[in-house]
Amino acid sequence: MLEIKNLHASVDGREILRGIDLVIRPGEVHAIMGPNGSGKSTLANIIAGRPGYEATAGEVLFDGKSLLELAPEERAREGLFLAFQYPVEIPGVNNLYFLKAAVNAVRKHRGEEELDALDFLEKVQQRAGLVKMDESFLKRPVNEGFSGGEKKRNEILQMTVLEPKLAVLDETDSGLDIDALKVVADGVNALRSPERAFLVITHYQRLLDHIVPDVVHVMVDGVIVRSGGPQLALELEEQGYSLYGRAEGESRRAQA
Amino acid sequence: MSDDAKRAAAPDALGCATDWLGRAEALAAALPAPLRFDELRAGARGELLQRGLPNRRQEVWRTVDLNGFRAQEFAAAAAPRPVDAALLDGLDGALRLVLVDGHYVPSLSRRTALPAGVTVAPLAEVAAERPQLLAALGDVPAWNAEPFSALNTANFTDGVVVHVAAGVQLDETIEIALLSSEDTAAHPRLLVVLEAGANARVTELQRGRGRYFSNPVTEIRLGEGAQYRHFVLQDESRSAWQFASVHAELAAGAQASLHRCMLGGLIGRVDLTLTLAGAGANATLEGLALAADGQLLDSHLTVRHAVAHGESRQTFRGVLKGKSRHVFDGLIRVEQDAQKTDAQQQCRNLLLARMAQAQAMPRLEIFADDVKCAHGATVGELDETALFYLRSRGIGEAEAKALLVRAFAGEFLDGLDDAGWRERLEARIDAWLEA
Numbered sequence: 295m296l297e298i299k300n301l302h303a304s305v306d307g308r309e310i311l312r313g314i315d316l317v318i319r320p321g322e323v324h325a326i327m328g329p330n331g332s333g334k335s336t337l338a339n340i341i342a343g344r345p346g347y348e349a350t351a352g353e354v355l356f357d358g359k360s361l362l363e364l365a366p367e368e369r370a371r372e373g374l375f376l377a378f379q380y381p382v383e384i385p386g387v388n389n390l391y392f393l394k395a396a397v398n399a400v401r402k403h404r405g406e407e408e409l410d411a412l413d414f415l416e417k418v419q420q421r422a423g424l425v426k427m428d429e430s431f432l433k434r435p436v437n438e439g440f441s442g443g444e445k446k447r448n449e450i451l452q453m454t455v456l457e458p459k460l461a462v463l464d465e466t467d468s469g470l471d472i473d474a475l476k477v478v479a480d481g482v483n484a485l486r487s488p489e490r491a492f493l494v495i496t497h498y499q500r501l502l503d504h505i506v507p508d509v510v511h512v513m514v515d516g517v518i519v520r521s522g523g524p525q526l527a528l529e530l531e532e533q534g535y536s537l538y539g540r541a542e543g544e545s546r547r548a549q550a
Numbered sequence: 551m552s553d554d555a556k557r558a559a560a561p562d563a564l565g566c567a568t569d570w571l572g573r574a575e576a577l578a579a580a581l582p583a584p585l586r587f588d589e590l591r592a593g594a595r596g597e598l599l600q601r602g603l604p605n606r607r608q609e610v611w612r613t614v615d616l617n618g619f620r621a622q623e624f625a626a627a628a629a630p631r632p633v634d635a636a637l638l639d640g641l642d643g644a645l646r647l648v649l650v651d652g653h654y655v656p657s658l659s660r661r662t663a664l665p666a667g668v669t670v671a672p673l674a675e676v677a678a679e680r681p682q683l684l685a686a687l688g689d690v691p692a693w694n695a696e697p698f699s700a701l702n703t704a705n706f707t708d709g710v711v712v713h714v715a716a717g718v719q720l721d722e723t724i725e726i727a728l729l730s731s732e733d734t735a736a737h738p739r740l741l742v743v744l745e746a747g748a749n750a751r752v753t754e755l756q757r758g759r760g761r762y763f764s765n766p767v768t769e770i771r772l773g774e775g776a777q778y779r780h781f782v783l784q785d786e787s788r789s790a791w792q793f794a795s796v797h798a799e800l801a802a803g804a805q806a807s808l809h810r811c812m813l814g815g816l817i818g819r820v821d822l823t824l825t826l827a828g829a830g831a832n833a834t835l836e837g838l839a840l841a842a843d844g845q846l847l848d849s850h851l852t853v854r855h856a857v858a859h860g861e862s863r864q865t866f867r868g869v870l871k872g873k874s875r876h877v878f879d880g881l882i883r884v885e886q887d888a889q890k891t892d893a894q895q896q897c898r899n900l901l902l903a904r905m906a907q908a909q910a911m912p913r914l915e916i917f918a919d920d921v922k923c924a925h926g927a928t929v930g931e932l933d934e935t936a937l938f939y940l941r942s943r944g945i946g947e948a949e950a951k952a953l954l955v956r957a958f959a960g961e962f963l964d965g966l967d968d969a970g971w972r973e974r975l976e977a978r979i980d981a982w983l984e985a
Contacts, residue, residue: 386957
């Protein structure tokens with residue numbers, strides 16, 4: 295489903311990713327762990343097409359199509375979803391309206407008719423229940439005045455409504471208490487299916503207690519230094535990243 | 551004809567290619583008796599002769615270059631010319647008064663039976679039949695001398711009068727259309743008088759085709775506790791000049807809510823003066839300017855708190871694309887007796903192009919010591935992060951931009967209590983973005 299070959303990427307002219315190779319098949323859940331500043335979020339943003347993040351070499355294929363040449367909206371319409379590390383507040387744009395515009399943009403791309411307003415509302419209400427989000431949030435402007443946990447839940451709500459083929463979760467667990475963490479995990483687990491894949495980026499192992507990955511990758515300094523089964527996450531939790539030449543939590547940015 | 555040649559072609563005493571004063575004098579002699587208002591018009595001509603048209607050395611006019619306007623010749627349309635009925639799109643109520651080139655056009659208008667105590671009629675008709683209703687004409691204080699208001703006073707031949715007797719509520723929205731045809735100058739005059747406790751609502755559309763000059767003046771006088779809402783869609787041609795004036799005066803406890811969306815005009819300017827003359831009066835002024843390449847949209851507002859316990863809110867927004875300019879100059883003046891005044895003023899601008907230019911000049915003049923006044927101005931660009939967020943969910947770039955611009959304009963749209971107009975305006979914003 296996702297095939298990344300020798301990906302190099304820069305932000306503001308500084309090379310962050312230095313040759314990433316990664317293959318994710320339908321139905322799989324991959325986790326990428328690594329210290330701060332290792333390039334995890336850069337990888338997520340490159341996949342989603344964030345302006346300012348530049349792939350300098352290599353390729354990213356999504357269902358065989360080259361992703362790097364597509365605009366962010368085209369990637370989303372092809373079935374890609376990024377849960378933002380820092381969800382954006384958009385004053386004046388109603389959450390439900392935003393969801394509807396997104397769903398209909400994707401449906402239009404697939405040659406499907408726009409959803410009937412009532413069917414849509416019913417679907418969103420059902421998914422809001424799944425992520426334990428009060429319906430009043432649907433009427434509020436996107437993320438405006440939401441707490442950190444509410445914003446992350448709103449990301450998961452969008453994911454469950456948009457039903458992507460591949461969802462990338464960029465540190466969705468950061469800043470969440472254990473209850474909110476379970477909500478996020480339940481949202482992901484409810485969507486797990488043989489046709490769908492997930493890339494879960496996290497700094498800590500605890501999210502992976504609830505979303506059990508098929509493969510865990512360790513990223514340090516812009517390269518994947520090790521891949522393994524779920525037990526690798528537990529190992530990292532005990533030993534930190536020092537095995538890979540880095541102290542736990544130590545950042546290349548901080549060193550710079 | 552080149553601009554220079556036009557300027558040389560028999561300029562009048564005001565330095566314009568169009569002989570405004572000569573035309574006004576000829577008109578004064580030719581008007582039917584009820585419309586003469588000799589003293590009022592002579593005063594206006596005198597003011598024009600003495601002060602001339604404004605120039606950039608005058609503080610409130612330094613933002614506008616009038617040379618292009620001075621060089622233009624505009625015809626005085628003795629009668630309305632035929633116009634495209636599509637210009638009336640959006641007005642579909644049962645009570646609609648249409649003026650073309652400053653003249654009332656019965657065939658485009660709709661009159662309906664009105665409750666006792668309500669007059670909604672062409673100004674010339676009211677002048678002939680019930681001149682006592684025109685006592686306020688030319689009497690609502692303008693505060694700042696406004697030459698284009700005087701130009702209208704010297705030249706108007708018709709307009710609309712709205713008069714609502716004490717305690718009467720008019721449920722029907724009054725629709726007014728000021729249309730212009732090519733090459734003309736129009737000086738329509740609107741007079742709105744709401745007596746104590748009266749309630750009325752006006753929706754006004756300003757449109758035309760091609761090059762012309764539109765010079766409307768609106769006078770609003772609200773009695774004690776009267777409630778008035780007025781929405782203007784200034785959708786003039788992009789080759790037109792519009793210099794509009796609004797003078798309003800509020801008695802104690804009166805509430806005025808004036809909304810103006812501006813899209814049209816090579817130069818589109820409004821000078822608005824509002825006086826809170828009675829205790830506890832409340833004024834809400836909201837504006838939305840959508841300026842496209844080559845345009846200057848300019849709002850000059852003066853809100854004068856003359857007595858205590860007045861409340862006023864000015865919220866103006868500009869969205870600019872291409873090489874365009876938006877000027878907002880807002881003055882809150884709080885007189886010595888106007889204690890406990892609560893006045894706020896805000897101007898926010900969203901620039902969609904590098905060449906666009908927004909100027910916000912919020913000003914306070916406060917002579918009382920126990921007041922609450924605030925003002926602010928911002929200029930910004932579209933939030934790239936928000937744009938990416940929307941696009942990352944599958945929403946196309948153009949639609950995402952439209953969503954963000956509509957969100958920026960949202961408070962203005964929310965202020966329109968007519969759902970139909972809100973939708974029309976949203977569609978207009980989308981079309982404007984795409985154009």
